[in-house]
Amino acid sequence: MEAYRAVYRGGDGRYEEKKSVFLSSVRPVKTEEEAAALIESVRKKYWDARHTCWAYSVGTKHPVLRASDDGEPQGTAGRPILDVLDGAGLRNAVITVTRYFGGILLGTGGLVRAYTAAASDGLKNSILADKIYGCRVMLVTDYNGVGKLQYFLAQNKIPVLGAEYAENVRTEVILPAGQEKSLTAELAELTAGRGRAEIISYTWYMQADGKIIPEE
Known part of the structure; x- marks a missing residue:
């Protein structure tokens, strides 16, 4: 592979829905181990949050794609984040979205929209190249x-x-x-x-x- 889309400068995003707050972070990584360490550091930073969901793409020609709902209903968090990451054509990048629960259930459709919006906001505040x-x-x-x-x-x-x-x-x-x-x-x-x-x-x-x- 002679070229790929990457994160030059990572960014952070925020989305709020029915008192639930979703905080996103976009960062470059080179290995799965580096991605795992970064995800863990976000968990420690937001230790009092209910969920820290994530997705990453590591590698260039045939990237390893992984995602986690971290306790959210299956397919409502990790997959939407991965869709944002992969839709931008990014490689060697990780996006995390941490949720502070506001006490009101959003439903599966609401969760998909919220995690998509938070991940997209983090991407919007990043510099890609x-x-x-x-x-x-x-x-x-x-x-x-x-x-x-x-x-x-x-x-x-x-x-x-x-x-x-x-x-x-x-x-x-x-x-x-x-x-x-x-x-x-x-x-x-x-x-x-x-x-x-x-x-x-x-x-x-x-x-x-x-x-x-x-x-x-």
């Missing part, structure tokens, strides 16, 4: 070719991670994996064969808030 499997490349040119290279990178919206000006100009860029060969060919043409491209590594990265965030 595409996570792309990319290639970090160092482009090495002499000073005669740097102007053409900079113009080419800007025109093609190829993110620049940094530049070093010494005997040669070394420009580090990142782009979707598979495009490095065409970039190498373009560099050779721009610099009449004097430039070279050195592959640094392959990694996942995000582009959000005008910034490039390579995965550590």
